[in-house]
Amino acid sequence: MTAVENQPSTGGGEPAPAKGRRPLGRPMLYTAYGQDMALLNTGAKKVAVAVLLVVGLLLPFVLEDDLLRLLATGAVLAIGAIGLNLVTGYAGQVSLGHAFFLGIGAYTAAVVSGDPEDDQLYGLGITFLPVWLIAGGLAAAAVGFVVAPLASRLRGLYLAIVTLGLVFLGTHVWNEWDAVTGGIGVGRPAADPVLFGVDLSRRTEVFSADQQLYLLMTALLVVFALLGRNIARSAIGRSFAAVRDRDIAAEVTGVDVRKVKRRAFVISGFYAGCAGALLYSITGYLDPSSFGLLVSVQFVAMVLIGGVSTISGSIMGAFFIALLPRLTRELPEYLPFLSSSATETPNVFQVETLLYGLLIVAFLLLEPRGLFGLWVRIRNYWKAWPFSY
Amino acid sequence: MRDVLLTVVRGLGFGSVYALLAVSFVIIYKSSKVISFAQPALMLAGAVLVSYLAGPVGFYLAVPLAAIAIAMLGWGLERTTIRPMIGRPVFVVAIITLGLDIAIRVVVNVFIGPDVRNVGDPWGLSTVELLGLPVQERYIAMAVVLLVVGAGLFAFFRYSRYGLAMRASSLDQETALVQGVPVGSMTALAWAMAAGIAAVAGAFVGAGGGVDQSTWVIALKALPAIIIGGLDSIGGAVVGGLLVGLVESFFATYQGEYLPWLGQNFSLVSPYVLLLVVLLVRPYGLFGTREVERV
Numbered sequence: 297m298t299a300v301e302n303q304p305s306t307g308g309g310e311p312a313p314a315k316g317r318r319p320l321g322r323p324m325l326y327t328a329y330g331q332d333m334a335l336l337n338t339g340a341k342k343v344a345v346a347v348l349l350v351v352g353l354l355l356p357f358v359l360e361d362d363l364l365r366l367l368a369t370g371a372v373l374a375i376g377a378i379g380l381n382l383v384t385g386y387a388g389q390v391s392l393g394h395a396f397f398l399g400i401g402a403y404t405a406a407v408v409s410g411d412p413e414d415d416q417l418y419g420l421g422i423t424f425l426p427v428w429l430i431a432g433g434l435a436a437a438a439v440g441f442v443v444a445p446l447a448s449r450l451r452g453l454y455l456a457i458v459t460l461g462l463v464f465l466g467t468h469v470w471n472e473w474d475a476v477t478g479g480i481g482v483g484r485p486a487a488d489p490v491l492f493g494v495d496l497s498r499r500t501e502v503f504s505a506d507q508q509l510y511l512l513m514t515a516l517l518v519v520f521a522l523l524g525r526n527i528a529r530s531a532i533g534r535s536f537a538a539v540r541d542r543d544i545a546a547e548v549t550g551v552d553v554r555k556v557k558r559r560a561f562v563i564s565g566f567y568a569g570c571a572g573a574l575l576y577s578i579t580g581y582l583d584p585s586s587f588g589l590l591v592s593v594q595f596v597a598m599v600l601i602g603g604v605s606t607i608s609g610s611i612m613g614a615f616f617i618a619l620l621p622r623l624t625r626e627l628p629e630y631l632p633f634l635s636s637s638a639t640e641t642p643n644v645f646q647v648e649t650l651l652y653g654l655l656i657v658a659f660l661l662l663e664p665r666g667l668f669g670l671w672v673r674i675r676n677y678w679k680a681w682p683f684s685y
Numbered sequence: 686m687r688d689v690l691l692t693v694v695r696g697l698g699f700g701s702v703y704a705l706l707a708v709s710f711v712i713i714y715k716s717s718k719v720i721s722f723a724q725p726a727l728m729l730a731g732a733v734l735v736s737y738l739a740g741p742v743g744f745y746l747a748v749p750l751a752a753i754a755i756a757m758l759g760w761g762l763e764r765t766t767i768r769p770m771i772g773r774p775v776f777v778v779a780i781i782t783l784g785l786d787i788a789i790r791v792v793v794n795v796f797i798g799p800d801v802r803n804v805g806d807p808w809g810l811s812t813v814e815l816l817g818l819p820v821q822e823r824y825i826a827m828a829v830v831l832l833v834v835g836a837g838l839f840a841f842f843r844y845s846r847y848g849l850a851m852r853a854s855s856l857d858q859e860t861a862l863v864q865g866v867p868v869g870s871m872t873a874l875a876w877a878m879a880a881g882i883a884a885v886a887g888a889f890v891g892a893g894g895g896v897d898q899s900t901w902v903i904a905l906k907a908l909p910a911i912i913i914g915g916l917d918s919i920g921g922a923v924v925g926g927l928l929v930g931l932v933e934s935f936f937a938t939y940q941g942e943y944l945p946w947l948g949q950n951f952s953l954v955s956p957y958v959l960l961l962v963v964l965l966v967r968p969y970g971l972f973g974t975r976e977v978e979r980v
Binding site for chain 1: 719720766769770773775776777779780781783784785786787788789790791792794795905908909912916947948949950951953954957958960961964965968
């Protein structure tokens with residue numbers, strides 16, 4: 297008997313299978329690393345995602361148009377929130393500048409899709425959706441690339457303040473650069489969502505405009521969420537987490553911190569740019585004042601309320617924030633002292649803003665993992681039910 | 686020459702207010718390593734309180750009263766929302782203060798209403814002849830307030846037991862605790878002081894022009910000031926605040942003439958440009974302590 301024969305068969309001959317067979321009836325047993333890291337690593341997740349997709353596809357035939365429009369907005373916000381979660385949640389680089397990247401994407405898309413005949417505003421006249429979408433994303437990603445060196449010089453709250461400064465500088469540029477933005481109080485038409493000759497923001501024979509937009513945005517959200525999940529669970533995502541948890545330790549173990557931070561900002565910028573481009577193609581119009589600090593705070597709120605460093609949490613948070621105005625509009629029915637008119641106090645708009653603030657505080661104090669954490673608690677409770685431990 | 690001097694005076698006047706706000710940020714930062722994004726709301730609350738109190742009791746009494754009331758509010762905020770977060774990442778605490786800011790401003794805006802509220806200051810826009818220059822009285826008042834508050838803080842930190850305790854707990858919380866310093870109470874005191882100073886700054890932000898619902902943005906100009914000065918240096922905050930005031934004032938006077946392509950109102954965002962430039966050269970500000978990196 298030679299030494300070679302003593303080795304385990306997987307070491308000498310064939311390599312260990314990346315994905316072994318999952319034994320039946322043992323849902324918690326993983327026999328290979330690949331199974332644990334799989335996109336949908338439990339049966340329950342597979343079922344849940346399938347159900348969600350089917351429900352998502354059926355919704356446009358059930359719900360009213362205005363709700364669909366709200367959900368389409370939620371889907372776009374979710375794309376932006378995933379972007380912020382990648383840089384702030386996964387890579388730990390605090391960014392309050394998300395509104396700035398959103399603005400770059402929105403205006404790049406608007407210029408690419410804009411009317412070339414217009415002598416007031418720049419426009420290239422390419423209305424095909426993938427072109428302006430990717431152009432918006434790439435422009436914001438390029439700015440992310442330029443901003444990233446700041447992140448490799450600065451830490452934590454210093455970075456937060458610099459990115460906050462970017463929002464103010466951005467707002468100034470949008471206010472002043474009339475040829476691109478139309479100027480204060482004037483604005484310009486946003487990018488047209490045209491796909492293969494069909495303008496999705498206009499009603500066609502089969503679908504209403506809101507149904508089309510909802511389906512488009514949901515489909516894009518699925519693509520971007522899948523992409524985000526894959527970034528998060530691959531080597532890039534692990535290097536993000538290493539930099540977040542201890543950047544010096546990461547450097548010592550061979551992670552190029554500068555490169556990782558740059559990558560995080562570029563990816564996040566791309567997501568924000570795409571979200572910005574899509575967000576205003578729903579309303580069809582964009583104004584220079586739409587990219588203020590409150591927008592950044594709303595995205596931070598989505599990430600924190602949804603759940604830091606989770607893709608599904610970002611999506612939950614985004615839909616929550618998108619639906620919040622609608623929910624507060626319903627409040628006067630139950631609380632008669634609230635007014636739905638903006639001129640009286642207390643009114644629903646004040647309640648809405650107040651809720652942004654209080655929800656951020658409440659979630660951080662009581663459930664730091666956000667909606668995702670609530671879900672994990674519920675799941676774990678029922679997993680062991682009726683035994684609490 | 687005359688234009689330059691008037692620009693400098695205006696810059697130093699507003700710079701004094703920014704310096705006060707910056708000091709309020711730094712006091713909180715030194716006590717809990719957190720940048721409090723709630724300062725804009727506290728400043729606005731102070732200004733609005735002064736505007737309501739100035740009628741019945743007069744401006745000079747209204748300012749300290751408002752400062753005390755807002756200091757109590759700051760103390761309450763620390764006890765209810767900041768204290769439970771001890772040991773959590775500073776970013777999370779900073780975002781909590783951001784949430785507080787939004788919530789408080791909603792309430793304050795109700796009291797401001799849609800119009801500009803006059804804070805009832807005795808100066809308005811009237812000027813006084815000083816070395817042959819017509820200097821607005823409010824700028825002098827702002828500078829005097831900065832001097833008074835600055836001197837008071839210096840004496841407090843240098844000579845009082847509480848000041849010593851606060852310095853000790855900002856240097857090393859555990860060691861201070863071992864020496865019998867109630868670190869928690871010192872953090873609460875820092876929040877109260879910072880809120881009170883922000884309220885005073887608010888009253889002077891409103892001097893001459895009044896306050897409206899968008900005035901809170903002014904408090905954020907203290908952020909470039911503290912970063913330029915270094916987050917943990919009160920002296921640096923004062924220098925940073927004055928520098929921000931000067932840069933803004935010079936851009937307001939000359940940018941339209943010499944750099945018109947930057948667009949109108951560029952002076953309002955010029956502090957952030959200054960911030961980017963300073964940070965690219967010196968990442969820890971002009972007077973900040975360099976962090977030692979350890980694994």
